[in-house]
Amino acid sequence: MRKHLPAPHNLLSLLSQHIARRQAIQQIHAQLLLTGAFHSINPTLCNPLLRHYSLGSFPQEAILLFKHLQLHPLSICFFDSFAYSFLIKAAANLQDTAAGNQLHALTFRAGFQFHVYVQTALLNMYADCGSLVYAKQVFDEMPQRNLVTWNAMITAFAKWGDLRLARSMFEQMPTANVVSWTALIAGYTRANNPREALALLRRMVMDNGIVKPNEVTVLAVLPAICNLGRLESCQSVHAYIEKSGFTAYDIQVANSLIDTYAKCGCINSAFKVFEAISHEKRTLVSWTSIISGFAMHGMGKQAADSFKQMKEKCLKPNQVTFLSILNACSHGGLVKEGIEFFRKMVDECQILPDIKHYGCLIDMLGRAGWLEEAEKISLQIPGQISNVVIWRTLLGACQLYGDVQMAERVVGKIMEMEMRYGGDYVLFSNIVAGSGKFEDVEKVRRVKDERNASKVLGISMV
Template identity: 65%
Template sequence: MNQIGLRALQPICHGKGQEEARTVTIHVNSGSHCKRLAAKAKVDFACGLAWFRGTHNLPCQVWPAERRRLGLGPVPSWFGATGRNALRDCVESTEITLLAVFPAVSVLRALKICQSLHTYGEKRGFNASDIRVTNSLLDSYAKCGCIESALRLYEEVSVERKNLVSWTSIISGFAMRAMGKEAIEYFNSMEQVGLKPNQVTLLSIFNACSHGGLIDEGLNFFRKMVDEYEIALDIKHYGCLLDMLGRAGRLEEAENMALEIPSNIVNVVIWRTLLGACSFHGNVEMGERVTKKILEMERGYGGDYVLMSNIFAGVGRCSDAERMRSLLDERNAFKLPGHSLV
C-alpha cells in the first residue's frame, strides 16, 4: 500500500476505534512508505495519540492538526507537554504551531509553558512579525493570572501594531482581576486612537465593571453600546449586566432589564442569574416571581427548587420551603449529586 492508499483509509479509521487504526499503524511502521504526507493523515486516527507520542522529527504542520482534533473537547492535562514536545521535536516550528498551542495553555493556566512559548517566539521573531502571536500570548498571560506580564508585553507593542484584539485582550485581562478602573482607562485610550469596539470588547468592559463594582459606569457603556456604537446586544451582554446589577443589590433594575430582553434570545439562564441574586440578598417576593418564570420555561432542573426552598427557609417560611422540596420530588426533577473532598 502506498501513501495515497493510507490517506484514503483515514476517514474510515477515524472514530472506528483503536483496532482499525492500529492495523494501519502497524502496516505503516513496518513498511517504507511512511512519508510526511501519510504521517500527517495518521494523526487523526482514533488511536493517533499513542502513535503521535512515539513519533519523532515530525513536520510542524502536524501539530496544529493534533491540537484541532483534541481541542474540540476539554483540553487534557498532558497537552501542555505535547506543546513543549512540538517545539523540541519539530524540524521547524512556525507561528501557526504556536497559535495552535496557546488555547490549551490558557485553559490549563500553564504559566510556565506560556513563558516558554514567549521566549521561543522572541528567539524566532514571531512576536515582532505576527500580531496574532503577540495577541495570543497576551491573552494567555492574562488567563494564566499573570496580568503584570500581560501588561508588560502590551506596553512593548507599538500603537501602530496594536489592533482591536490587542486592546480587547488587555481589557479582558483587567476584568479577570476585577481591575475595573484600569479597564475603563484602556477602553477610553482605545477609542482615542480611533478603534471602535465590537461585541467582545464591550462584553469584556461589562465584566470589568461588574467585578470591579462600577455599576453606573457599566450602565453607561450599555447605553453607549445601543445608542452610539449601534451594536446589537446578545444574551451574554444581558447576562453580564444582570449579574452586575444583582451583585450590587439593584434587583428591581435587574428584573426590569430581564423583562425587556427580546423573546427570541432570552433563556432560562438569565432568570437563574436573577434568582441567585434574590437568594443572596434575601428578596423572597422577587424570588417567587422569578422562580415562576423559570418553571414556565424549564421544570426539570432540581437546583431551581432547592434554591427557592433555601430562600424560603432563610426567612423562616418553613412550610413554603417544604412545599418546594415536595414539588421537586413530585416532578422528579434532576438533582445534581453532592460530594465531599474530605
C-alpha cells in the same frame, strides 16, 4: 462569424494578472464562450479558471465548467493532474462527497491513480468531508507518499478527534516536520487533553533539534496552557517566543499570550506583553484581550480606561469587546459605567445585544442590588434569545439581598421554562428560610419531590 480571440499567451497573461479578481475572470470566461474557442483550449488556459473558481466563494462553478467542457460535443479540452486537483478541491470546499467520488473515478480513468498530488488531493477531500475511512483507503493504496500526504492524514485524524490513529501515524512517518508536530499538538488541545499537548511540545523542543516550533505551533499550545492554568508553562513558552522573535512580527502570538497570562492569573505579565506591542500594531483583538484580562481580575477601572484609549485610536469595538467591558463593569462594581457601555453598544455602534450581553448586564445590576432594574430588563429580553440562565442569575441576586417577593416572581418565570432542575428549588427554599418562613420551605421541598426534580451532583478536579 467568429469574433477574434486574443492569442493564447495574451489570455494566459490576463488570467495570471487577474487570478484573484472574480469580475475579470468572468469576463475572460465569457469571451472564451462568446468566441466558441473554449472547447479547444489547452490546460494552460483552463487550469487558471478552475483554480480561481475552486478556491473562490462559489466552488460549484469549477464543477459546472468541467461538466460543460466534458459534455459539449465539440470539446477537445484535455484535463491534466492540476485540473483534477483543483476540481477535487472544489468538491472539498463544497463538502460534496458525491462529486468527490465521481472525480475519484475519473482520475482512475485518466490514469492518475498513482499520481501523488492528485491522490493527496483526494485524501484531503475525503478528510474535509469527514469520510475518514475513504481517506485512509486512499492513503493505504498510494504506492508513493510524500510528506504532504502523511501530514494530510495525521491532520485529518487529529481534526476529527481520532488521536490514537493520528499519534500512531505520526510515530510511523519517515520524517516529521513542523506541520506534523503542530497538527498533533492542536489535536490534543482541541480534544481537551492539554497535558499531552504540552508533553509533545516539550518533546519537540528538547528531544528534536532539527524541527523547531513556529508561530502556528505556539498558537496551538497556548490554549492548552490556559486550560491547565500553569503560569510556569506560559512563562517557559513566552521565553521561547522571545528567543525566537515571534512577537516581533506576529501580532496573533502576542494577543494569544496576553489572553494566556490573564487566564493563568498573572495580569501584570499580560499587561507587559500588551505594552510591548507598538501602537501601530495593536489590533482590536489586542485591546479586547487586555480588557477581558482586566475583567477576569476584577479590575473594572483599568478595563474602562483601556476601552476609552482604544476608542481614541479610532478602533470600533465589536460584540466581544463590549462583552468583555460589561463583564469588567460587573466584577468591578461599575454599574453606571456598565449601563452607559450597554447604551453605546446599542445606540452608537448599532450592535444587537445577544443573551451573553444581557446576562452580564443582569449580573452587574444584581450584584449591585439594583434588583428592580434587573427584573425590568430581564422582562424586556426578546423571547427568541431569553433563557433560564438569566432568571437564575436574578434569583441568585434575590438570595444575596433577601428579596423574597421578587424571588417568588423569578421562580415563576423559571418554572415556565424548566421544572425539573432541583437546584432552583433548593435556592428558593434557602431564600424563604432566610426570611423565617419555615412552613413555606417545607412546601417548596415537597413540590420539588413531587416533580422529581434532581440536583446535578458536583464534581471535584482535586
